[in-house]
Amino acid sequence: MARIGVVSISDGRDHVHARNAGFIQSKQDALVRSLSAAGHDVVAGSELVATNTLATSVAREVAAAGVDVTVFYYAVWSFPHFTMLAADATRSPLVLVASTDPTEPGLVGMLAAGGALDQIGRAHTRLWGAPDDAELVEKIGVQARAASAVASLRGSTFGRFGGRPMGMNTAVANTDQWMRQFGIDVEEIDQYELVLRAERADAGEAAKAREWIEAHAAGVHYDGRKLTPELLERQIRSYLAIRDIIAERKLDFSGIKGQPELTEHFATMDVTEAFLNDPYDWNGPKDVHVTATEADMDGALTMQLFHRITGTxxxxxxxxxxxxxxxxxxxxxxxxxxxxxxxxSDDPAENLAKVHFYPEVFFFPAGGASVQHIAAPGRMTLGRLTREAGEYRLQLMLGEFESYDDATNTELMRQSTPEWPHAFARLDVAGERFLSEFGANHIHAVPGDVRAELRAAAALLGVRVDEWSRG
Known part of the structure; x- marks a missing residue:
């Protein structure tokens, strides 16, 4: 969950504030309890803001705690210039929240403050409700999760192994634009570094990993040519090599070109990429390291944003x-x-019991294992950051992953490439519109409906949202 700052704004008249202070504090305490119960880390201001100096000092105090978003809370009529001073003292996204208790004019205070912020162009979100209103708490949570995800991008580093794959323009982004708009640096790493490190990687660790895969997977289908124990271990050593480079260069997320150099002369990166993106390997639980195949920069950026919102x-x-x-x-x-x-599943054995490792197909002469399964069914959020005339947009939709009986699954897989992983998706957009307007060949998905968080994150990033539905 996110870290949320809460600053309550009051009336600047001493006698009015003295009368209202207990009421304001009780409402703030109730809101803090509700947000904490929802799992958020809440930092409340040490004093109610009833003077211009407190507006600045309390906002700075809360900002110094490293909050992802700051809630300005209005339980009563509040002097708007206090909001202006407090807003100037914090750089975090702002959420103005009004109490809807009719005994005091909290809505009036929020509207006056919000209008003042509009006049100076300071973006903010406005919400209202009782402090124990579950819907209000969830809406604040949406803003906080989005702000946390966006903040995590700034100051991060993307590791780009290789360059543009097979002339794929949509896999390459402008590094200046990434730094200016998202605060992300790009570390360029030659794939030869990966090859060298893989050749020197721990052979015992690679053998241990291969045996773990053989013991838990639905099948490892060696053919003596395109997939052998030696080739599988080469792929595992590539994973070990990448892990070392990630640790040394402090990379936050990555992309591997792969084609054509590695897939023609070394091995595919399928096993490496699968386990980097997994929350576990043969040594137990680990952090997900978002890694895009074909060094797809905007794909990796989309994935990192999705991951930071969902944790999956x-x-x-x-x-x-x-x-x-x-x-x-x-x-x-x-x-x-x-x-x-x-x-x-949280249990890797349950997932791997549905995963096959097949010999790579003719596209990849160097061989290795492809990591094949059918994605489990369920509601999904799908989309991608794409660019139109150099400007970013988030193309966003809901969908359902589906799975069928064995015969139907096999029939559908055989119509494309059965050795590869598949997700059968029913999207909430007409096929003609999707094919006419989607801005890339790659798409990304996470479980559940997180469109609200993604809309909020896009607004913070200055990215327009193109959201599709059939409704």
């Missing part, structure tokens, strides 16, 4: 095929459908 792995896939007769999309790509998506 993020699916990466090609929009491979539209089954118009079923109104279902096959989201399929060699690369990193994290194995977590096979069952979305």
């Amino acid at each position: 792995p993020v699916l990466f896939a090609d929009v491979r095929h539209y089954h118009a007769d079923r109104d279902i999309w096959d989201l399929c790509n060699s690369g990193q459908h994290a194995t977590w998506y096979a069952a979305r």
Whole structure:
């Protein structure tokens, strides 16, 4: 959850504030209890703001605690210039919240403050309700989670292994624009570094990992040519190498070009990418390290934003095929459908029991294992940050992942590439519109409906939202 600051604004007349202070404090305490009960870390101002000097000092005190978002709370009529001074003392996103208790004019105070902020162009969100209103608490939580996710991007570093893959323009972004708009630096790393490190990686650790995969996966289908124990261990050593580079260079998220150099002469990065994106490996639980195949920068940026909001792995896939007769999309790509998506379980054994490791197909002469499964069914949020004439937009929609009986699943997979991972998705947008307007070949997904958080995050990032639905 996020860290939320709460600053209550009062009336500047001494006798009025003296009368109202207990009322304001009781409302603030109730709001803080509600937010804390929802799992947030709440930092309340040490005093109620009833003077111009307190407006600045209390806001600075709360800002110094590193809050993701600051709530200015209006339980009574409040002098608007206190809000202006407090806003100037913090750089965090602002949420103005009014008490709806009719005994005091909290709504009036919020509207006067909000209008003043409008006049100077300071963006903010306005909410209202009782301090124990679950809907209000959730709306504040949406803003806080979005602000936390956006703040986590600033000062982060993306590790870009390799360059543009196979002429894919949508996989390459302007590094100046990333720094200016998102505060993200890009560390360029040659894929040769990965090869060298993989050759030197711990052979014993690679053997241990291979045996763990063999013991837990639905199948490791060695063919003696494109997939051998040695090739699987080479892929695992690549994972170990990347982990070392991530730690040394303090990378926050990454992308690996892969094609064509590694896939022609070394091994595919499917196993490496899958386990980087997973919340576990053979040594137990670990942090997800968002990693995009084909060094897709905007794909990785989308995934990192989604991950920071949900905390879950993020699916990466090609929009491979539209089954118009079923109104279902096959989201399929060699690369990193994290194995977590096979069952979305906290138990890796439960996920891997649905995962097959097949020999790579003809596209990839160097061989290795593809990580194959069908994504577990459920409601999903799907989308991607794409660019139109150089400006970012978030193309966003809901969908459902579906899975069928074995015969139907097999039939659908065989129509594309059965050795690769698949997510069969029913999207909340007409097929014709999607194919006419979607700005890339890659799409990303996370479980549940987090569109509200993503709308809020896009607003903070200065990114327009193109949201699709059938309604």
